[in-house]
Amino acid sequence: MTRSTDELRDTGEPASSLGDRGAFALLEYRDGRNDALAGFVREATPLLWHTVRAQGVDREQADDVVQTVWVALVRNAMTIKEPHAVLKWLLITAKRAAWEAVRKQRDEARRRTELPDDTEEGVPTLPSNDPTPDVEVLTNERDRGLWRALARLPERCQKLLRLVSLADRPDYKAISAATGMPVGSIGSTRGRCLAKLRDIIDVQGESWEAS
Secondary structure, three states, X not given: OOXXXXXXXXXXXXXXXXXXXXXXXXXXXXXXXXXXXXXXXXXXXXXXXXXXXXXXXXHHHHHHHHHHHHHHHHHHOOOOOOHHHHHHHHHHHHHHHHHHXXXXXXXXXXXXXXXXXXXXXXXXXXXXXXXXXXXXXXXXXXXXXXXXXHHOOOXXXXXXXXXXXXXXXXXXXXXXXXXOXXXXXXXXXXXXXXXXXHHHHHHHOOOOOOO
């Protein structure tokens, strides 16, 4: 569940969401209190490390890349406009730093003119198609925010949107039977409910960009 910046300041306590804890740590650091940021660094470092490794960085380099990401956060702490975006900012920065490290490693390998078959490791392993840790975290953050926003809608809208989301092509007759809503009004009511949902999401300050 994502909370607003004002809520984080008022309570003085970080929420259960990693994104909220990152926002809280950033706000505390800006106010000259470093304890929350130190705790967030310990908590989020394994996620950043796995994110870097998923981009192809070897184990020896991964620690150095993650360290540069935290240094970058400290340097940019006062310029990040939305505290709730700090987790996504870290993950994107980690990916970019990892890509740069991999690029340099490949350039060095080309200069050595060493072919994959000549290495001790043999044929390179193809990357997995499974979601990477950073994608899973951002997806979970997004889903928590969506359910929180949905719960703030009128009950009629909640029920309609839940029914509509069950199929790619909703059966309006079945929805009408379940809700008592005329078939002809389902489409327009759905549009109004979605508009209300978007307004709530905007107020919550959620980010729905694809990573």
